[in-house]
Amino acid sequence: xxxxxxxxxxxxxxxxxxxxxxxxxxxxxxxxxxxxxxxxxxxxxxxxxxxxxxxxxxxxxxxxxxxxxxxxxxxxxxxxxxxxxxxxxxxxxxxxxxxxxxxxxxxxxxxxxxxxxxxxxxxxxxxxxxxxxxxxxxxxxxxxxxxxxxxxxxxxxxxxxxxxxxxxxxxxxxxxxxxxxxxxxxxxxxxxxxxxxxxxxxxxxxxxxxxxxxxxxxxxxxxxxxxxxxxxxxxxxxxxxxxxxxxxxxxxxxxxxxxxxxxxxxxxxxxxxxxxxxxxxxxxxxxxxxxxxxxxxxxxxxxxxxxxxxxxxxxx
Numbered sequence: 001x002x003x004x005x006x007x008x009x010x011x012x013x014x015x016x017x018x019x020x021x022x023x024x025x026x027x028x029x030x031x032x033x034x035x036x037x038x039x040x041x042x043x044x045x046x047x048x049x050x051x052x053x054x055x056x057x058x059x060x061x062x063x064x065x066x067x068x069x070x071x072x073x074x075x076x077x078x079x080x081x082x083x084x085x086x087x088x089x090x091x092x093x094x095x096x097x098x099x100x101x102x103x104x105x106x107x108x109x110x111x112x113x114x115x116x117x118x119x120x121x122x123x124x125x126x127x128x129x130x131x132x133x134x135x136x137x138x139x140x141x142x143x144x145x146x147x148x149x150x151x152x153x154x155x156x157x158x159x160x161x162x163x164x165x166x167x168x169x170x171x172x173x174x175x176x177x178x179x180x181x182x183x184x185x186x187x188x189x190x191x192x193x194x195x196x197x198x199x200x201x202x203x204x205x206x207x208x209x210x211x212x213x214x215x216x217x218x219x220x221x222x223x224x225x226x227x228x229x230x231x232x233x234x235x236x237x238x239x240x241x242x243x244x245x246x247x248x249x250x251x252x253x254x255x256x257x258x259x260x261x262x263x264x265x266x267x268x269x270x271x272x273x274x275x276x277x278x279x280x281x282x283x284x285x286x287x288x289x290x291x292x293x294x295x296x297x298x299x300x301x302x303x304x305x306x307x308x309x310x311x312x313x314x315x316x
Contacts, residue, residue, distance in 0.1 A: 001030050001221060006107055013047030013058045015135040020046065031081030035061065039091055051127035052120055057107035058128070061087060061097040069136035072099035073148030077113060077202070079106025079222050086143065086293045089304050093311070096136055100128060106222050113224035114231040118238035121151040122158060129167060139169035145293055146264060149176035153242065153276060161247040171253040172307060174292045178269040179239060181262045190232050199226040207263055208291040243272065252279045254310050256303045258288030281310060
């Protein structure tokens with residue numbers, strides 16, 4: 001897999017079928033996201049969308065007569081390549097999937113693993129939604145993992161506050177981020193370090209129970225190796241902003257959260273989300289850690305059954 005070739009050879013995102021370059025095929029196969037080869041009737045293309053001075057790398061999975069479209073937002077340090085199980089789930093449920101690498105992640109442009117303000121994440125998502133408006137069938141759903149959930153919440157809170165239409169009919173929040181684990185301590189350490197350090201080395205965590213995934217993730221060629229203090233400062237400002245919001249989002253999200261998550265503060269965050277959203281439905285996963293998209297197979301099967309039943313009940 002050649003990251004520079006992937007980036008330099010990436011074409012604008014297209015809804016029509018595009019023959020992948022050989023290095024794109026190798027990339028799809030390495031992360032096992034070549035789902036067009038295992039699910040009948042699926043087309044898959046990689047391409048970029050320009051937004052806010054970034055080139056955002058997007059994967060578009062489409063099928064004939066899709067019953068809607070899902071926007072998939074990954075977590076901090078992640079990229080689309082780590083989400084094969086979730087993408088497969090939504091495709092098998094009958095949806096198209098638009099999954100993209102956040103700025104500074106995966107194959108998207110930008111300084112590694114950082115952003116000046118979380119508002120930029122929202123603006124990028126808005127641009128992608130506008131780009132896809134004429135090509136992706138509705139209803140639209142959003143799936144977020146961790147930081148991806150924060151971006152979805154930021155978007156919906158902005159729309160509700162400004163009395164704009166909510167463009168997602170349903171939202172699924174996986175290990176959602178409001179506050180990280182031990183946030184008060186981490187925030188104190190940030191303010192001590194920020195005058196002297198722009199970044200610190202990343203500490204890889206065993207954030208799920210699947211040892212095979214952990215081995216691959218800890219040696220991932222697309223994984224950022226640093227934690228920029230700029231990103232933590234942007235997170236701090238966003239937390240203050242979202243926690244002070246008095247606007248309620250008129251959507252009942254489906255939330256899945258592991259009981260052994262030491263990346264985000266699950267108990268605190270779900271309380272905060274109950275104030276922000278209308279009547280969230282919450283599924284606690286006993287023993288599960290943070291990276292629920294790659295938890296043990298039995299855990300994934302359990303929460304995917306719950307998601308399928310809850311999604312189909314809503315639509316029926």
